[in-house]
Amino acid sequence: MTDSLVLLDHTADGTLRAPVRELVTLARGLGGAIHGVWAADGAEPDAETLADLGALGVSRVHRLTADADLHLSAVLAEALASLLDATGAGALLVTSTFENKEVAARLAVLTGAGVVTDADGLVVEDGRLVASKTVFAGTWNTRCAITTPLAVVTFKANSVAVSPAESGGVPDVVDHAVAASAAARRVSLVERTERPASGRPDLGSAHVVVAGGRGTEGDFTLVEELADVLGGAVGATRVATDEGWIGHDAQIGQTGVTISPRLYIGVGVSGAVHHRGGMQASGTIVAINSDPDAPIFEIADFGIVGDLNEVLPQLTAALRAQQG
Known part of the structure; x- marks a missing residue:
């Protein structure tokens, strides 16, 4: 059994991205408590979102804040490392996006974590986390045992069917503030341009x-x-x-x-x-x-x-x- 953190990716208006529900469903199979991580970047989780997360099995949502922009991968990696240390969680689950993979790589350097990207499954075997993934253009199925104390796994969308927890309630929301290092501040975000809405689902997570x-x-x-x-x-x-x-x-x-x-x-x-x-x-x-x-x-x-x-x-x- 290991507690896990799930990065709660969300849109600019605070809407939870669909693959996050898959991550929480996967995390329940690890046996420990499930902590959600909400990067407070201007959007806040509303009551409906919290109730949804609670029904899936999330027991606590950590509202992550920093004195630098959390959209920067170096800043977010440091903030997640601080939260992992504070909670003692043994796994961090995130969706497989370009941004999150960069965060996972930085987090591995900071913490020595074992990283598996583009996974489609995760189980506990003999006390170790074992991730499954396809490689070589989807022609081989592999299983990757993570031998380090901390595991960081990025998951492809549509990997598992979402299911509710047997019991759940509204998770607690607690604040976790961090101070970014000088190294993380070397890059500054000059401008963000939201992609025009097409009304269609996101390509990376569409069914x-x-x-x-x-x-x-x-x-x-x-x-x-x-x-x-x-x-x-x-x-x-x-x-x-x-x-x-x-x-x-x-x-x-x-x-x-x-x-x-x-x-x-x-x-x-x-x-x-x-x-x-x-x-x-x-x-x-x-x-x-x-x-x-x-x-x-x-x-x-x-x-x-x-x-x-x-x-x-x-x-x-x-x-x-x-x-x-």
Whole structure:
């Protein structure tokens, strides 16, 4: 049994990000108390959020404050190290984002913690934490035993099904203030620009992703329509982002976002190895391509050989009809 800290990632308006609930569900399997960590960056957890966390099994929420900007990875890493020391927790669970992976690396340097990134499971075996993850573009399943006293694990979204705790209540909220070191202050945050809201879920945590590739020839209209009917996110291959057809934040692959949705639909996507490395862990893979020899069909659960301009309108219309 080990107490664990869960970093409560949230939006600028204080909305809890969906993958956090998965982390709390995973943390319950470790057997100890679950502490939430709320970085107080201008947004505060409301009563509904606290009740939600309590129902999942969080017993205490630590409201983390610092005399420097907590959006800076060095500052947040120092603050988390201080909180880990104060609580005696043996594990820190965070979502697998670019920012959180940087924090995890800094935290490892500060504390000597063992770090596993992009995990999809965590259990206790023989008194040690063992994380599971896929590697080599999703072709190998591995299990990583963490032998250090402190474990820091980043998790891919959609790794586990969220479930409530058998019993729970509203967690206590306590303040934990830290002073950032001179080293952490060497970098200053000049400006933050919020990404315009699209109304679609975040690409990294979406349950459904519709991705467009070279076959779209730059027109993502049909891709976006299908994604909206399914309530999914829109992604793209590197060539689509390099051509300027869609923003680079939509790129899926080894040099972009790594995703593991329950449903991935590739539209006009050839299936190059660098793209497959970012989506091959998806639950169900559907490929739509006019080339029957496209590599994407080698890993697809379902494949449609056809012109996307004919297939997608029919598919979208059929889904709309089903939804009434």
